[in-house]
Every structure is written in structure tokens, then in C-alpha cells.
Amino acid sequence: MxxxxxxxxxxxxxxxxxxxxxxxxxxxxxxxxxxxxxxxxxxxxxxxxxxxxxxxxxxxxxxxxxxxxxxxxxxxxxxxxxxxxxxxxxxxxxxxxxxxxxxxxxxxxxxxxxxxxxxxxxxxxxxxxxxxxxxxxxxxxxxxxLGLLLPHPVSSTRTPHPLPATPTRHPPEAPEVSNTANDGAPAYVHGDALRALTERINGTESHGDAAALLHQILEPTDGLLTQLGEFFEAAGEKAKEAEEDDGFDLSYDLADAAAEIRNLGEVLHVVEDRMRALTPLAPAPRTTSTQGRPPSLPPRIPSPAQPRHTR
Structure with a gap:
């Protein structure tokens, strides 16, 4: 038994x-x-x-x-x-x-x-x-x-604890980014991608959808904010390669920026859940347009002319 x-x-x-x-x-x-x-x-x-x-x-x-x-x-x-x-x-x-x-x-x-x-x-x-x-x-x-732990025999009944089988995701090769578009205007590929995300959250119809978009920004390992911190840190390491005083100063500034971004992620880590817990969005009331054009203002009454003083 x-x-x-x-x-x-x-x-x-x-x-x-x-x-x-x-x-x-x-x-x-x-x-x-x-x-x-x-x-x-x-x-x-x-x-x-x-x-x-x-x-x-x-x-x-x-x-x-x-x-x-x-x-x-x-x-x-x-x-x-x-x-x-x-x-x-x-x-x-x-x-x-x-x-x-x-x-x-x-x-x-x-x-x-x-x-x-x-x-x-x-x-x-x-x-x-x-x-x-x-x-x-x-x-x-x-x-x-140090006497802080008793000898611990390894239990044969508990299975080992390897890292969970999560496939390691290698980021794709970053494409060559040109600073100009085909028509000669400045091209900001990554800024455009973030602008599109902003437009999506502006047009979302539920807090759940808004929370999903926030997840893209705030996810602590692969989210945009974390990757932005990594970007500034990598830029700081690149600045160090100059081996000049200004390069080292610049690397410190970029490292501070990376730390600030990571701190921001720590502060905002609960906003996704808070957004998802909000009540459903109420549909915006439709404004009814009035038929025809609004009446025009009456013509302005000219001010009376000042009397002339004659001798």
C-alpha cells in the first residue's frame, strides 16, 4: 500500500x-x-x-x-x-x-x-x-x-533541476541600416517601428490588447526597454575602444543611461498587469453632425464715424 x-x-x-x-x-x-x-x-x-x-x-x-x-x-x-x-x-x-x-x-x-x-x-x-x-x-x-550548513547528502528521489528546456533564441542579424530612404529623406527604421506600436496602442479597443503591447516594451528579458539598455551599454563599450579620455567619459554617460533605463523597467514592471486589470473601455460617443452649415455671423456693424470739427 x-x-x-x-x-x-x-x-x-x-x-x-x-x-x-x-x-x-x-x-x-x-x-x-x-x-x-x-x-x-x-x-x-x-x-x-x-x-x-x-x-x-x-x-x-x-x-x-x-x-x-x-x-x-x-x-x-x-x-x-x-x-x-x-x-x-x-x-x-x-x-x-x-x-x-x-x-x-x-x-x-x-x-x-x-x-x-x-x-x-x-x-x-x-x-x-x-x-x-x-x-x-x-x-x-x-x-x-564555516559551520553554516550541515552536510547534505544528495537525495536520490528528487530529480535534478536542469535549466528548463527553453530554446535559446538568437537575435537575427541586424540588417544594414541606411540613414537615407530611397527618396533621399532621412530613414529611421527603428523609430518608425516604435511609432507603429504607438499607433496600435492608440487604436486598441481593449485594455487586454493594450497590456499585450506593453508586454512588448516591458518584458524583462527580451522587451524593447531591456534591449534599449543593452544598446546603450554596447555603445559605451564601443566608445571605450577609442582609448581616449573623451571616449571613457562618453562610455560612463552611456552606462548611466543604460542603468536609468533598467531602473525604469524595474519601476514599470507591474503596469502590464495593472493595465490588464482595468475595466473594459467604453465606446466613445459618436458626435452627430448638424444638418447643413451653421448660420453665419451677422455682418459686423461699422463703428460710427467721428464727427469732423469745422471751423
Whole structure:
């Protein structure tokens, strides 16, 4: 019987998971999508009783892990320069151990991110790349040595947690953009595309349709706002290539612009749901035109002429 099988001695049971974060973003689609993309990292850690959350770091989404002594781990993809891979599937992971009240506690305990510097010494874990299993093992070892985690045998009943099978979408090759149209007038292909989107939201007949258009702008991984931030960041990297003071100054300005755009996305992340929750749009009342032309104004009465003074 099932009850007997569950109580059979020696049958390993999956460990209970640590609770989800307690904030309003947990119920939003964009956060749930990020959580799903990082489940291969967060689930093994939650099996160990460690509470995890996802937020935005310097230039990418990171996993934060709360520890019993009030310190925390930050698990992130490469951020300087940032990774161009999808969230949850970077070319490598960097794990740091930090404490909010003790700035001296800052330790890089894992770094599998590739380095472009030929003279830079590679860490032993560099060959693991974006694999999650060795990352979790390194965290296990580090926290066990500090007495912050009991040794955790891997459960044979719980299935592994690979990255969900979501096909990686590679952006199409950007077409060559000319600054002039066939008739010699300036051509702004991307501006025209956004203008068309604006016209669509002006002509939409429901809040659901308007929310769908907002999704195109505000989706946190592939939306227009996120890609606009990536664009300014790429422009900043291009400015650095000049290796001039003005190039570096320009790169800082462009990096600030990218950060502002990302912050705007964080502020506006709930507007799609708020738009969808609004009441249906009422049809605009039709204005009835009056028959015929309106009566013309009466002719203006000329002002009386001033009397002449004669001698």
C-alpha cells in the first residue's frame, strides 16, 4: 500500500524546500519567469534550507542566498563586462560571500567565468563554465567548513533541476541600416517601428490588447526597454575602444543611461498587469453632425464715424 511504502524504513524522502521570498514581485509573471530560469540554482539550495531571491545586480539578474549568520551569497553571471546570454544560462558563474554590516567580509568562493585576459590565471573551476552542479558543491563545501550548513547528502528521489528546456533564441542579424530612404529623406527604421506600436496602442479597443503591447516594451528579458539598455551599454563599450579620455567619459554617460533605463523597467514592471486589470473601455460617443452649415455671423456693424470739427 502507498502508506506502507511511504513509511518503509530506509526510503529516502526529498528534503522540504525553504520558503519563497516574501515580496510583491513573487506574483508577477516577469519574476516567475526569472525564477523558472534559475530553478537549477535555487532548488538545490532551497533543499538545503537556504532562502533564495532574484534581483537585478550591476548589469544582470543575480541570485541572493540568505545565511544563518545574516551574511549572504551573491550568485551572478559576469557583469563587467556583462554577459550577453539569457538569464540563468551564462557562460560562467561568480559566487561571493558578503555581510551587510562587515565590509571586510568579501570573499570570492567560486568563479567559473571565462577571462579574456591572456595573462590572467584561471581558477580551477573555470572549466565548469555555466554548469550548476559544481557551483552547488562549492557552496556546500564552503558553508559546511564555516559551520553554516550541515552536510547534505544528495537525495536520490528528487530529480535534478536542469535549466528548463527553453530554446535559446538568437537575435537575427541586424540588417544594414541606411540613414537615407530611397527618396533621399532621412530613414529611421527603428523609430518608425516604435511609432507603429504607438499607433496600435492608440487604436486598441481593449485594455487586454493594450497590456499585450506593453508586454512588448516591458518584458524583462527580451522587451524593447531591456534591449534599449543593452544598446546603450554596447555603445559605451564601443566608445571605450577609442582609448581616449573623451571616449571613457562618453562610455560612463552611456552606462548611466543604460542603468536609468533598467531602473525604469524595474519601476514599470507591474503596469502590464495593472493595465490588464482595468475595466473594459467604453465606446466613445459618436458626435452627430448638424444638418447643413451653421448660420453665419451677422455682418459686423461699422463703428460710427467721428464727427469732423469745422471751423
Amino acid at each position: 502507498a502508506a506502507d511504502e511511504e513509511s518503509t524504513p530506509g526510503t529516502p524522502r526529498p528534503a522540504p524546500l525553504a520558503p519563497l521570498p516574501d515580496h510583491r514581485n513573487v506574483d508577477t509573471p516577469w519574476w516567475q519567469e526569472l525564477w523558472r530560469r534559475h530553478a537549477h540554482i535555487t532548488t538545490p539550495l532551497r533543499e538545503r534550507g537556504l532562502e533564495c531571491d532574484i534581483g537585478f545586480g550591476l548589469s544582470a539578474y543575480v541570485v541572493s542566498v540568505s545565511l544563518p549568520d545574516d551574511s549572504y551569497l551573491i550568485i551572478s553571471p559576469p557583469q563587467e563586462p556583462s554577459s550577453d546570454r539569457p538569464p540563468g544560462d551564462p557562460e560562467g558563474w561568480i559566487v561571493t560571500h558578503e555581510h551587510p554590516d562587515d565590509q571586510s567580509l568579501f570573499e570570492v568562493l567560486y568563479d567559473s567565468a571565462p577571462s579574456d585576459a591572456p595573462a590572467a590565471a584561471q581558477r580551477p573551476e573555470a572549466h565548469h563554465g555555466g554548469s550548476a552542479s559544481p557551483l552547488v558543491e562549492a557552496i556546500d563545501h564552503h558553508l559546511t567548513q
